[in-house]
Amino acid sequence: MSELSIQHSTRNAADERQRGGSVTHTVKLTVNGVEREVAVEPRMLLADTLRQQCGLTGTHIGCEQGVCGACTVLVDGLPARSCLLFTVAVAGREIETVESLENPDGSLNSLQQSFQDHHGLQCGFCTAGILMSLTALFREEPSPDETTVRDQVQGHLCRCTGYQQLVEAAMAESGRNAQVTR
């Protein structure tokens, strides 16, 4: 077994150049409305590109296996886990991260403010991802009910809040939107 795995890793190292490991692709994508051009190896994950090459460290990387939801961003308006996307595969697409949410004057937008008001976060590690999932929901459905909100955040792990306060924050936003549209 160990012999096998040693052979395997040796082969990986030896083949690395042939395996396209050193090939760099130039990828154009739109991040928060700004067109960017990044040079990436095919194996570069979108989460790492955003943090390391775009300097957008608001997107957090938790589990790197598509479970925790911390790295959720919007791709063409839909929530997606940026640790499960190769940058090279999202060429030409529109990416939105938590940095895009603030008001033009730099203040928190109403959903973000609502999180603060309702203690919807404590350590904040999961918050960026949750905000992006909820942003996608509120665009489609400005005034969702609680079941819909809970459905939308089901793919996020939060170890601080017990989820209750972040659902309350989202429901406050939902209530405000209902008044605006009325």
Place this chain on the structure above:
Amino acid sequence: MKPAPFGYHRPATIAEAVALLDALQDDVKVLAGGQSLVPLMNFRLSVPAELVDINGIAELTGHDVTGDVLRLGALTRHHELERSATVRGAAPLLALAAPYIGHPQIRSMGTLGGSLSHADPAAELPGIMLALDARMVAASARGERIVPAAEFFVSHFTTALEPDELLTAVEVPVAAERTGHAFLEVAARYGDFALVGAGAAVTVDEDGAITEARIGCTSVAPTPVRAAAAEELLRGATPDADVLAEVERVVAGALEPTPELKASAAYKRRTAGVLVARAVRQAWREAGGDMRGEEAA
């Protein structure tokens, strides 16, 4: 937790994709939504030398009904199954099962073709395709062939697809008149993989008797399982308490489930029986079978 290096290919047509699969046969993986493959690559449990990204192939997208067949491109995303009025009308079981697949972020990206080709025994869609007698369209440099769902799922993560083949589309028969549908699942947590899942499509006659039942179970064996004995038993019957008890018994008796951490074989067997009976009853009522509504309470 970063993938090993690989060569990246992004064909624009099916012909280009299958030519690549043909040329790279030994150590190549197809990248569709990536929601199962990329975690495996991040862990380096999967270390393909080459990746063929099919997301740029327009021919693989979209879905429509022609005659009595719903044809779904392999790149149909799970969220499309959830929202499409066409899918909801022609194959309601797919729309009912879609919300059970992973989480919203998974459904944005994950694809029908990817889920079926990956053939995870706990996945929802394979069991439904089996129950609906779907036809898988597989393309390779050698041509195209149709694989019936009953022959497609071979074992854990193993399908009848050859290494040089690409699943390009799935053809699902449009649901007959007076057919009701239900999909039920038990998972440890909301959105988790199913411990047991069951889908049923039940067609009734004018008197509410069942003319045809189609039942698929997931997460009870290395492949999805069709509850053929229960289907047979239900033909011509009205699913009253006695019939449903028999369905439950027959389903549980026919299964040899693989135990897993959170569910023993006995638990899976019993739960599958209960879920199938509930799904059949729900589907039958939705089909209009319960005309007297006497058991409405």
